[in-house]
Amino acid sequence: MENSAVSASSRYPLLYQINTRVWLTALSRALGRPATLDDIPEEALADLAALGFEWVWLLSVWQTGAAGRRVSRRNPEWRREFLQTLPDLGEEDIAGSGFAVTGYTVSAALGGEAALARLRRRLRQHGLRLMLDFVPNHTALDHPWVQDHPDYYITGSEHNLFREPQNYGRSGPEAGSRLLAHGRDPYFPGWPDTFQLNYANPALQVAMEEELLRIADQCDGVRCDMAMLILPDVFERTWGAQAADFWPGAIRRVREKQADFRFMAEVYWDLEWRLQQQGFDYTYDKRLYDRLGQGRARPVREHLCAGLDFQDKLARFLENHDEPRAAAHFSPEIHRAAAVVTYLAPGLRFFHQGQLEGYRKRISPHLARGPLEAGDATIRHFYDRLLAVLRRPAVRHGQWRLLECTPAWEGNWTWDNFIAYAWLGAPEERLIVTVNYAAHQGQCYLRLAEIDLPGTPLLLRDLLGDAHYERRGRALRDEGLFLDMPAWGCVAFDIIEMPKQT
Numbered sequence: 001m002e003n004s005a006v007s008a009s010s011r012y013p014l015l016y017q018i019n020t021r022v023w024l025t026a027l028s029r030a031l032g033r034p035a036t037l038d039d040i041p042e043e044a045l046a047d048l049a050a051l052g053f054e055w056v057w058l059l060s061v062w063q064t065g066a067a068g069r070r071v072s073r074r075n076p077e078w079r080r081e082f083l084q085t086l087p088d089l090g091e092e093d094i095a096g097s098g099f100a101v102t103g104y105t106v107s108a109a110l111g112g113e114a115a116l117a118r119l120r121r122r123l124r125q126h127g128l129r130l131m132l133d134f135v136p137n138h139t140a141l142d143h144p145w146v147q148d149h150p151d152y153y154i155t156g157s158e159h160n161l162f163r164e165p166q167n168y169g170r171s172g173p174e175a176g177s178r179l180l181a182h183g184r185d186p187y188f189p190g191w192p193d194t195f196q197l198n199y200a201n202p203a204l205q206v207a208m209e210e211e212l213l214r215i216a217d218q219c220d221g222v223r224c225d226m227a228m229l230i231l232p233d234v235f236e237r238t239w240g241a242q243a244a245d246f247w248p249g250a251i252r253r254v255r256e257k258q259a260d261f262r263f264m265a266e267v268y269w270d271l272e273w274r275l276q277q278q279g280f281d282y283t284y285d286k287r288l289y290d291r292l293g294q295g296r297a298r299p300v301r302e303h304l305c306a307g308l309d310f311q312d313k314l315a316r317f318l319e320n321h322d323e324p325r326a327a328a329h330f331s332p333e334i335h336r337a338a339a340v341v342t343y344l345a346p347g348l349r350f351f352h353q354g355q356l357e358g359y360r361k362r363i364s365p366h367l368a369r370g371p372l373e374a375g376d377a378t379i380r381h382f383y384d385r386l387l388a389v390l391r392r393p394a395v396r397h398g399q400w401r402l403l404e405c406t407p408a409w410e411g412n413w414t415w416d417n418f419i420a421y422a423w424l425g426a427p428e429e430r431l432i433v434t435v436n437y438a439a440h441q442g443q444c445y446l447r448l449a450e451i452d453l454p455g456t457p458l459l460l461r462d463l464l465g466d467a468h469y470e471r472r473g474r475a476l477r478d479e480g481l482f483l484d485m486p487a488w489g490c491v492a493f494d495i496i497e498m499p500k501q502t
Contacts, residue, residue: 036111060098138183394425414442
């Protein structure tokens with residue numbers, strides 16, 4: 001019943017994040033010349049569409065500057081990280097952070113705005129939509145506004161610089177240049193390749209709305225970097241200045257021009273619901289990622305008890321450019337179990353370039369080259385099967401339910417380690433997903449009374465493995481499904497009514 005022709009308007013879409021500069025560097029080496037967005041192969045786009053992806057997020061397409069590159073190349077802590085990724089690191093590999101933006105125009109090295117427009121048209125021919133970055137909190141040190149509109153930034157004093165040298169810098173090399181705050185969140189030192197925008201200035205808010213509108217003309221959605229930092233209370237707590245709300249008005253203005261434009265927020269600190277209420281279509285679900293990392297099922301299950309009005313707008317991930325590679329962060333068994341829990345939950349399913357291959361080295365957004373890695377054929381085979389499940393209509397458009405697990409017998413506590421879902425679609429498509437999220441074998445009964453099962457014989461076929469079982473629908477309704485699963489075991493049963501015997 002697999003369907004590889006996926007609608008571009010799935011209730012629960014798939015997104016694929018690509019490190020643009022790293023990808024083009026690899027293409028340049030293959031071509032023997034500098035590659036641009038025009039050189040992205042057609043077959044690569046076709047492959048993403050065939051896997052079921054509907055969104056492609058191109059990281060770091062915007063113009064960056066010399067000041068950001070200098071900071072990235074001179075920062076000893078960052079260089080140590082770069083060397084862990086690239087032992088043969090060269091200066092040309094350090095391109096500067098893609099989040100230290102000097103302007104929302106496509107980098108000339110990538111082919112400029114015309115090349116992006118052509119790529120966007122090619123993506124659409126494959127049913128793919130384009131997502132780009134918006135960095136609301138700060139700009140690069142050498143953004144034109146630093147000289148032309150210094151009032152757009154948080155200013156500092158010599159006293160600030162003396163007490164917090166990591167959080168303030170001069171706007172230029174000349175004597176008497178302004179002291180400006182580096183962009184930061186309230187819990188960490190400033191990012192030394194950026195200056196902090198001042199959302200207490202209404203003129204800055206208008207200017208940033210115009211930037212957002214300019215971006216929206218070039219893509220179908222934006223991922224908003226550290227979106228919670230400009231919420232009025234967060235901004236005031238960080239900078240001691242009162243600011244008006246930015247997101248509701250800015251999102252409304254964009255949607256007045258493009259009604260189906262999508263916004264995804266990078267957000268932490270349990271502020272996901274609040275940003276959803278301000279207009280975001282999707283918000284990072286870091287809470288699920290963290291709970292999976294703890295290796296205990298109950299906190300994960302409790303997180304999944306939230307209403308679908310909240311969960312439908314969560315972006316579920318196992319890795320991204322900020323987090324460690326999933327293949328390095330999780331053991332192979334936990335990796336598979338965590339992926340099944342993550343991607344078969346409701347919400348946007350967010351994958352990262354290299355994740356499907358099992359790559360292990362994280363690539364900093366400051367780098368323009370990645371390491372050569374062989375990948376892991378076992379992980380790739382697992383993701384091929386998982387993506388096949390994710391292409392099924394019930395999982396893209398259907399109804400999701402968290403299922404109840406109960407003890408297999410009195411005194412058996414291992415039931416508490418199970419996480420189980422049902423996906424229901426039409427016509428009569430039923431999937432049961434179950435994970436024993438624990439380091440030991442476990443047993444439980446899965447309660448299926450609320451699932452519309454016929455009383456006739458049923459075939460349970462595991463879409464993630466090769467097992468299949470015959471069960472009577474009436475017994476499953478009345479008694480539940482008994483499961484005895486190994487540590488970190490996972491199944492996705494397709495429930496099929498068996499033909500009647502003649």
